[in-house]
Amino acid sequence: MKIVRTIICTLAPTAEQRTELDATLVAFADACNFTAEVARSMHSTNKVTLQHTCYQALRQRFGLSANLAIRAIARVCAALKVPVKMHSVFALTSADYDARIFSFREWDWTFSMTLLHSRAYLATKLGHYQKRQLQGRLPRSATLAKRRDGTFFVHVVLTDTAPEPAEPDGVIGVDLGIKNLATTDDGENFSGDAVEAVRKRYGRMRRTCQKTGTKSAKRKLQTIRLRESRMQANENHRISNRLIAKAKDTGSAIACEDLAGIGDRITARKAQRSRLKGWAFYQLRTFITYKAKREGILVVPVDPRHTSRTCSACGHCEKRNRKSRDAFVCRQCGYALPADWNAAKNIKARGEVMHPVVGPVDAGPRNPVEGTNKPRHLSGSGS
Numbered sequence: 147m148k149i150v151r152t153i154i155c156t157l158a159p160t161a162e163q164r165t166e167l168d169a170t171l172v173a174f175a176d177a178c179n180f181t182a183e184v185a186r187s188m189h190s191t192n193k194v195t196l197q198h199t200c201y202q203a204l205r206q207r208f209g210l211s212a213n214l215a216i217r218a219i220a221r222v223c224a225a226l227k228v229p230v231k232m233h234s235v236f237a238l239t240s241a242d243y244d245a246r247i248f249s250f251r252e253w254d255w256t257f258s259m260t261l262l263h264s265r266a267y268l269a270t271k272l273g274h275y276q277k278r279q280l281q282g283r284l285p286r287s288a289t290l291a292k293r294r295d296g297t298f299f300v301h302v303v304l305t306d307t308a309p310e311p312a313e314p315d316g317v318i319g320v321d322l323g324i325k326n327l328a329t330t331d332d333g334e335n336f337s338g339d340a341v342e343a344v345r346k347r348y349g350r351m352r353r354t355c356q357k358t359g360t361k362s363a364k365r366k367l368q369t370i371r372l373r374e375s376r377m378q379a380n381e382n383h384r385i386s387n388r389l390i391a392k393a394k395d396t397g398s399a400i401a402c403e404d405l406a407g408i409g410d411r412i413t414a415r416k417a418q419r420s421r422l423k424g425w426a427f428y429q430l431r432t433f434i435t436y437k438a439k440r441e442g443i444l445v446v447p448v449d450p451r452h453t454s455r456t457c458s459a460c461g462h463c464e465k466r467n468r469k470s471r472d473a474f475v476c477r478q479c480g481y482a483l484p485a486d487w488n489a490a491k492n493i494k495a496r497g498e499v500m501h502p503v504v505g506p507v508d509a510g511p512r513n514p515v516e517g518t519n520k521p522r523h524l525s526g527s528g529s
Protein backbone atom coordinates (compact mmCIF):
# COMPACT_ATOMS: atom_id res chain seq x y z
CA MET A 147 0.00 0.00 0.00
CA LYS A 148 1.29 3.45 -0.89
CA ILE A 149 1.54 6.17 1.72
CA VAL A 150 1.84 9.71 0.45
CA ARG A 151 3.17 12.35 2.81
CA THR A 152 3.66 16.05 2.31
CA ILE A 153 6.60 17.71 4.02
CA ILE A 154 6.27 21.47 4.26
CA CYS A 155 9.60 23.26 3.90
CA THR A 156 10.18 26.98 4.38
CA LEU A 157 12.31 28.63 1.72
CA ALA A 158 14.92 31.29 2.40
CA PRO A 159 15.25 32.94 -1.00
CA THR A 160 17.46 35.91 -1.80
CA ALA A 161 15.75 39.17 -2.78
CA GLU A 162 16.45 38.44 -6.40
CA GLN A 163 15.02 34.93 -6.14
CA ARG A 164 11.99 36.33 -4.39
CA THR A 165 11.16 38.43 -7.44
CA GLU A 166 11.67 35.40 -9.66
CA LEU A 167 9.44 33.26 -7.44
CA ASP A 168 6.71 35.87 -7.56
CA ALA A 169 6.99 36.13 -11.31
CA THR A 170 6.74 32.35 -11.59
CA LEU A 171 3.60 32.22 -9.48
CA VAL A 172 1.99 35.01 -11.48
CA ALA A 173 2.83 33.33 -14.79
CA PHE A 174 1.61 29.97 -13.54
CA ALA A 175 -1.71 31.39 -12.34
CA ASP A 176 -2.18 33.37 -15.57
CA ALA A 177 -1.45 30.24 -17.56
CA CYS A 178 -3.97 28.26 -15.50
CA ASN A 179 -6.65 30.88 -15.97
CA PHE A 180 -5.97 31.07 -19.68
CA THR A 181 -6.14 27.29 -20.01
CA ALA A 182 -9.33 27.15 -17.93
CA GLU A 183 -10.91 29.71 -20.23
CA VAL A 184 -10.01 27.60 -23.26
CA ALA A 185 -11.21 24.44 -21.54
CA ARG A 186 -14.55 25.97 -20.72
CA SER A 187 -15.05 27.29 -24.24
CA MET A 188 -14.13 23.88 -25.67
CA HIS A 189 -16.18 22.00 -23.08
CA SER A 190 -13.24 19.71 -22.51
CA THR A 191 -11.14 18.70 -19.56
CA ASN A 192 -9.10 16.26 -21.56
CA LYS A 193 -5.40 16.73 -20.91
CA VAL A 194 -4.28 15.72 -24.37
CA THR A 195 -6.76 17.99 -26.13
CA LEU A 196 -5.88 20.97 -23.99
CA GLN A 197 -2.19 20.34 -24.31
CA HIS A 198 -2.60 20.35 -28.05
CA THR A 199 -4.46 23.66 -28.00
CA CYS A 200 -2.73 25.57 -25.21
CA TYR A 201 0.83 24.34 -24.89
CA GLN A 202 2.45 26.71 -27.40
CA ALA A 203 0.49 29.68 -26.08
CA LEU A 204 1.53 28.97 -22.52
CA ARG A 205 5.16 28.79 -23.56
CA GLN A 206 5.09 31.96 -25.63
CA ARG A 207 2.57 34.18 -23.88
CA PHE A 208 3.43 33.39 -20.30
CA GLY A 209 7.04 32.32 -20.73
CA LEU A 210 6.60 29.07 -18.84
CA SER A 211 9.13 26.28 -19.20
CA ALA A 212 7.91 23.14 -20.94
CA ASN A 213 7.20 21.24 -17.76
CA LEU A 214 5.60 24.12 -15.91
CA ALA A 215 3.25 24.50 -18.88
CA ILE A 216 2.38 20.80 -18.67
CA ARG A 217 1.83 21.09 -14.91
CA ALA A 218 -0.47 24.10 -15.38
CA ILE A 219 -2.58 22.17 -17.89
CA ALA A 220 -2.68 19.17 -15.56
CA ARG A 221 -3.82 21.34 -12.69
CA VAL A 222 -6.62 22.91 -14.72
CA CYS A 223 -7.84 19.52 -15.94
CA ALA A 224 -7.91 18.14 -12.42
CA ALA A 225 -9.68 21.20 -11.03
CA LEU A 226 -12.32 21.53 -13.71
CA LYS A 227 -13.30 17.89 -13.39
CA VAL A 228 -14.74 18.77 -10.00
CA PRO A 229 -18.11 20.44 -10.72
CA VAL A 230 -17.88 23.06 -7.96
CA LYS A 231 -14.48 24.16 -9.26
CA MET A 232 -15.72 24.53 -12.82
CA HIS A 233 -15.67 28.31 -12.63
CA SER A 234 -12.81 28.76 -10.20
CA VAL A 235 -10.17 31.40 -10.69
CA PHE A 236 -6.62 30.29 -10.06
CA ALA A 237 -4.83 32.41 -7.47
CA LEU A 238 -1.22 33.54 -7.46
CA THR A 239 -0.36 31.34 -4.55
CA SER A 240 1.03 28.08 -5.84
CA ALA A 241 2.62 26.20 -8.73
CA ASP A 242 3.19 22.50 -9.28
CA TYR A 243 6.54 20.83 -9.87
CA ASP A 244 7.61 17.43 -11.08
CA ALA A 245 10.97 15.67 -11.09
CA ARG A 246 12.18 17.39 -14.26
CA ILE A 247 11.87 20.88 -12.87
CA PHE A 248 12.43 20.20 -9.21
CA SER A 249 15.10 18.39 -7.23
CA PHE A 250 16.41 18.19 -3.74
CA ARG A 251 20.10 18.50 -2.89
CA GLU A 252 20.86 17.02 0.46
CA TRP A 253 24.38 18.21 1.23
CA ASP A 254 23.32 21.85 1.60
CA TRP A 255 19.57 21.27 1.99
CA THR A 256 18.58 23.24 -1.07
CA PHE A 257 15.89 22.80 -3.69
CA SER A 258 16.68 23.27 -7.31
CA MET A 259 13.65 24.63 -9.15
CA THR A 260 12.92 25.91 -12.59
CA LEU A 261 11.57 29.43 -12.27
CA LEU A 262 10.30 31.75 -14.94
CA HIS A 263 13.64 32.85 -16.38
CA SER A 264 16.15 30.56 -14.72
CA ARG A 265 16.81 27.46 -12.70
CA ALA A 266 17.67 28.41 -9.13
CA TYR A 267 19.07 26.77 -6.05
CA LEU A 268 16.86 27.88 -3.21
CA ALA A 269 18.10 27.81 0.36
CA THR A 270 15.77 26.47 3.03
CA LYS A 271 15.04 26.81 6.72
CA LEU A 272 14.40 23.23 7.77
CA GLY A 273 13.67 21.83 11.20
CA HIS A 274 14.89 18.48 12.51
CA TYR A 275 11.69 16.81 11.40
CA GLN A 276 11.95 17.96 7.80
CA LYS A 277 15.62 17.03 7.61
CA ARG A 278 14.94 13.59 9.01
CA GLN A 279 12.17 13.02 6.49
CA LEU A 280 14.12 14.28 3.49
CA GLN A 281 17.38 12.50 4.29
CA GLY A 282 18.39 10.16 1.50
CA ARG A 283 15.23 10.87 -0.49
CA LEU A 284 14.75 11.90 -4.08
CA PRO A 285 11.29 13.47 -4.08
CA ARG A 286 9.63 13.49 -7.46
CA SER A 287 6.96 16.08 -7.00
CA ALA A 288 6.36 19.27 -5.08
CA THR A 289 4.28 22.42 -4.93
CA LEU A 290 5.69 25.90 -4.61
CA ALA A 291 3.46 28.02 -2.39
CA LYS A 292 3.32 31.51 -1.00
CA ARG A 293 1.51 32.42 2.17
CA ARG A 294 -0.30 35.63 2.81
CA ASP A 295 2.54 36.91 4.96
CA GLY A 296 4.88 36.63 1.98
CA THR A 297 6.74 33.49 3.04
CA PHE A 298 7.54 30.96 0.34
CA PHE A 299 7.19 27.25 0.95
CA VAL A 300 7.79 24.05 -0.90
CA HIS A 301 5.38 21.23 -0.15
CA VAL A 302 7.43 18.16 -0.95
CA VAL A 303 5.55 14.97 -1.71
CA LEU A 304 7.14 11.74 -0.46
CA THR A 305 5.73 8.40 -1.49
CA ASP A 306 6.48 5.28 0.52
CA THR A 307 5.33 1.73 0.46
CA ALA A 308 3.73 0.83 3.76
CA PRO A 309 5.01 -2.34 5.37
CA GLU A 310 2.52 -5.17 5.59
CA PRO A 311 0.99 -5.08 9.07
CA ALA A 312 2.78 -7.68 11.17
CA GLU A 313 0.74 -10.32 12.94
CA PRO A 314 0.44 -8.81 16.43
CA ASP A 315 1.39 -10.51 19.69
CA GLY A 316 -1.30 -8.74 21.62
CA VAL A 317 -3.69 -5.85 21.58
CA ILE A 318 -3.44 -2.49 23.30
CA GLY A 319 -6.87 -1.14 24.15
CA VAL A 320 -7.19 2.64 23.86
CA ASP A 321 -10.15 4.60 25.14
CA LEU A 322 -10.44 7.98 23.48
CA GLY A 323 -12.27 10.72 25.29
CA ILE A 324 -12.74 14.37 25.90
CA LYS A 325 -11.51 14.82 29.46
CA ASN A 326 -8.85 12.17 29.14
CA LEU A 327 -7.82 12.34 25.54
CA ALA A 328 -6.55 8.79 25.62
CA THR A 329 -6.30 6.02 28.21
CA THR A 330 -4.67 2.64 27.60
CA ASP A 331 -5.65 -0.67 29.12
CA ASP A 332 -2.57 -0.65 31.39
CA GLY A 333 -3.80 2.59 32.92
CA GLU A 334 -1.55 5.08 31.11
CA ASN A 335 -3.49 8.26 30.78
CA PHE A 336 -3.22 11.36 28.61
CA SER A 337 -5.19 14.15 30.17
CA GLY A 338 -6.77 16.90 28.14
CA ASP A 339 -6.43 19.36 31.03
CA ALA A 340 -3.42 21.25 29.69
CA VAL A 341 -5.10 22.05 26.41
CA GLU A 342 -8.35 22.81 28.17
CA ALA A 343 -6.68 25.26 30.56
CA VAL A 344 -5.22 27.26 27.70
CA ARG A 345 -8.53 27.17 25.88
CA LYS A 346 -10.24 28.62 28.94
CA ARG A 347 -7.65 31.34 29.19
CA TYR A 348 -8.37 32.33 25.61
CA GLY A 349 -12.09 31.92 26.11
CA ARG A 350 -12.74 35.41 27.45
CA MET A 351 -10.54 37.02 24.87
CA ARG A 352 -12.43 35.12 22.20
CA ARG A 353 -15.83 36.22 23.49
CA THR A 354 -14.75 39.87 23.59
CA CYS A 355 -13.52 39.65 20.01
CA GLN A 356 -16.73 38.00 18.87
CA LYS A 357 -18.77 40.77 20.41
CA THR A 358 -16.64 43.59 19.01
CA GLY A 359 -16.96 42.26 15.48
CA THR A 360 -14.52 44.74 13.94
CA LYS A 361 -12.04 43.73 11.33
CA SER A 362 -9.11 43.73 13.71
CA ALA A 363 -11.12 41.77 16.28
CA LYS A 364 -11.85 39.18 13.64
CA ARG A 365 -8.19 38.96 12.80
CA LYS A 366 -7.35 38.48 16.43
CA LEU A 367 -10.03 35.81 16.71
CA GLN A 368 -8.45 33.98 13.82
CA THR A 369 -5.04 34.14 15.51
CA ILE A 370 -6.48 32.66 18.68
CA ARG A 371 -8.19 29.87 16.75
CA LEU A 372 -5.02 29.00 14.91
CA ARG A 373 -3.02 28.98 18.11
CA GLU A 374 -5.53 26.70 19.79
CA SER A 375 -5.68 24.26 16.94
CA ARG A 376 -1.88 24.17 16.68
CA MET A 377 -1.65 23.36 20.34
CA GLN A 378 -4.27 20.66 20.03
CA ALA A 379 -2.53 19.13 17.03
CA ASN A 380 0.74 19.17 18.91
CA GLU A 381 -0.83 17.31 21.80
CA ASN A 382 -2.44 14.82 19.44
CA HIS A 383 0.91 14.17 17.77
CA ARG A 384 2.51 13.59 21.15
CA ILE A 385 -0.18 11.12 22.23
CA SER A 386 -0.32 9.22 18.95
CA ASN A 387 3.48 8.96 18.82
CA ARG A 388 3.52 7.52 22.33
CA LEU A 389 0.79 4.99 21.50
CA ILE A 390 2.53 3.91 18.31
CA ALA A 391 5.85 3.54 20.13
CA LYS A 392 4.16 1.43 22.76
CA ALA A 393 2.54 -0.83 20.16
CA LYS A 394 5.82 -1.17 18.30
CA ASP A 395 7.83 -2.04 21.41
CA THR A 396 5.40 -4.75 22.44
CA GLY A 397 4.54 -5.97 18.93
CA SER A 398 0.90 -5.24 19.59
CA ALA A 399 -2.05 -4.10 17.57
CA ILE A 400 -4.03 -1.05 18.68
CA ALA A 401 -7.74 -1.37 19.35
CA CYS A 402 -9.74 1.82 19.48
CA GLU A 403 -13.08 3.28 18.66
CA ASP A 404 -14.06 3.14 14.99
CA LEU A 405 -14.35 6.48 13.25
CA ALA A 406 -17.99 5.85 12.44
CA GLY A 407 -18.94 6.32 16.07
CA ILE A 408 -17.35 9.70 16.50
CA GLY A 409 -20.13 11.71 14.88
CA ASP A 410 -22.59 10.32 17.43
CA ARG A 411 -20.59 11.56 20.34
CA ILE A 412 -21.61 15.13 20.33
CA THR A 413 -25.07 15.99 21.50
CA ALA A 414 -26.98 18.84 19.90
CA ARG A 415 -27.16 20.79 23.13
CA LYS A 416 -23.46 20.85 23.48
CA ALA A 417 -22.69 21.09 19.81
CA GLN A 418 -21.31 24.61 19.97
CA ARG A 419 -18.96 23.98 22.82
CA SER A 420 -17.93 20.60 21.57
CA ARG A 421 -17.27 21.33 17.96
CA LEU A 422 -13.58 21.93 18.43
CA LYS A 423 -13.30 19.09 20.90
CA GLY A 424 -15.05 16.71 18.55
CA TRP A 425 -12.74 17.76 15.81
CA ALA A 426 -9.70 17.29 18.05
CA PHE A 427 -10.90 13.83 18.90
CA TYR A 428 -11.30 12.95 15.25
CA GLN A 429 -7.84 14.27 14.55
CA LEU A 430 -6.25 12.08 17.20
CA ARG A 431 -8.03 9.04 15.81
CA THR A 432 -6.79 9.92 12.31
CA PHE A 433 -3.21 10.43 13.52
CA ILE A 434 -3.25 6.99 15.14
CA THR A 435 -4.49 5.40 11.92
CA TYR A 436 -1.96 6.89 9.56
CA LYS A 437 1.03 6.55 11.86
CA ALA A 438 0.16 2.93 12.55
CA LYS A 439 -0.09 2.24 8.84
CA ARG A 440 3.32 3.79 8.33
CA GLU A 441 4.85 1.50 10.96
CA GLY A 442 3.03 -1.64 9.91
CA ILE A 443 0.94 -1.72 13.09
CA LEU A 444 -2.54 -3.12 12.88
CA VAL A 445 -5.40 -0.92 14.08
CA VAL A 446 -8.49 -2.84 15.10
CA PRO A 447 -11.57 -0.61 15.05
CA VAL A 448 -14.10 -1.61 17.68
CA ASP A 449 -17.63 -0.58 18.44
CA PRO A 450 -17.32 1.39 21.68
CA ARG A 451 -20.94 1.17 22.79
CA HIS A 452 -21.31 0.35 26.48
CA THR A 453 -17.56 0.01 26.97
CA SER A 454 -17.73 2.56 29.75
CA ARG A 455 -20.60 0.99 31.67
CA THR A 456 -19.54 -2.64 31.37
CA CYS A 457 -17.38 -4.19 34.07
CA SER A 458 -14.09 -5.33 32.59
CA ALA A 459 -13.74 -7.97 35.32
CA CYS A 460 -17.11 -9.75 35.27
CA GLY A 461 -18.85 -8.31 32.20
CA HIS A 462 -21.80 -6.90 34.10
CA CYS A 463 -23.29 -4.00 32.15
CA GLU A 464 -25.26 -1.36 33.96
CA LYS A 465 -25.43 2.40 33.70
CA ARG A 466 -25.05 2.80 37.44
CA ASN A 467 -21.72 0.99 37.33
CA ARG A 468 -20.28 4.32 36.45
CA LYS A 469 -20.63 6.30 39.65
CA SER A 470 -19.28 9.53 38.20
CA ARG A 471 -17.38 10.68 35.17
CA ASP A 472 -14.16 9.37 36.64
CA ALA A 473 -15.12 6.47 38.89
CA PHE A 474 -16.23 2.99 37.93
CA VAL A 475 -17.52 0.58 40.58
CA CYS A 476 -19.16 -2.63 39.43
CA ARG A 477 -22.50 -3.15 41.16
CA GLN A 478 -22.21 -6.90 40.80
CA CYS A 479 -18.64 -7.76 41.72
CA GLY A 480 -17.43 -4.53 43.30
CA TYR A 481 -14.50 -4.11 40.90
CA ALA A 482 -13.42 -0.46 41.08
CA LEU A 483 -11.03 1.59 38.98
CA PRO A 484 -10.92 4.82 36.98
CA ALA A 485 -13.74 4.77 34.43
CA ASP A 486 -11.63 5.40 31.34
CA TRP A 487 -9.18 2.69 32.34
CA ASN A 488 -12.05 0.25 32.66
CA ALA A 489 -13.30 1.29 29.20
CA ALA A 490 -9.83 0.76 27.71
CA LYS A 491 -9.78 -2.77 29.14
CA ASN A 492 -13.12 -3.48 27.50
CA ILE A 493 -11.87 -2.10 24.20
CA LYS A 494 -8.81 -4.33 24.44
CA ALA A 495 -11.06 -7.34 25.02
CA ARG A 496 -13.23 -6.44 22.05
CA GLY A 497 -10.17 -5.85 19.92
CA GLU A 498 -8.84 -9.31 20.76
CA VAL A 499 -12.12 -10.89 19.78
CA MET A 500 -12.53 -8.88 16.62
CA HIS A 501 -9.06 -8.98 15.21
CA PRO A 502 -9.39 -12.29 13.38
CA VAL A 503 -12.62 -11.09 11.77
CA VAL A 504 -11.98 -7.43 11.08
CA GLY A 505 -9.08 -6.21 9.01
CA PRO A 506 -7.04 -3.06 9.47
CA VAL A 507 -9.51 -0.97 7.50
CA ASP A 508 -12.21 1.03 9.25
CA ALA A 509 -15.75 -0.04 8.56
CA GLY A 510 -17.90 2.62 6.90
CA PRO A 511 -20.40 4.67 8.87
CA ARG A 512 -22.82 2.62 10.84
CA ASN A 513 -26.44 2.53 9.83
CA PRO A 514 -27.53 6.16 10.41
CA VAL A 515 -30.90 5.06 11.75
CA GLU A 516 -29.19 2.96 14.33
CA GLY A 517 -27.01 5.93 15.18
CA THR A 518 -29.95 8.24 15.85
CA ASN A 519 -31.80 5.61 17.82
CA LYS A 520 -29.02 5.33 20.28
CA PRO A 521 -27.50 8.73 20.88
CA ARG A 522 -24.52 8.61 23.13
CA HIS A 523 -23.72 11.51 25.41
CA LEU A 524 -20.04 11.26 25.91
CA SER A 525 -19.07 14.88 26.03
CA GLY A 526 -20.52 15.41 29.48
CA SER A 527 -21.27 12.21 31.26
CA GLY A 528 -19.38 9.60 29.28
CA SER A 529 -20.74 6.87 27.04
Ligand SMILES: [Zn+2]
Binds near residue numbers: 457480
Ligand atom coordinates in the same frame (compact mmCIF):
# COMPACT_ATOMS: atom_id res chain seq x y z
ZN1 LIG B 1 -18.00 -6.68 37.80
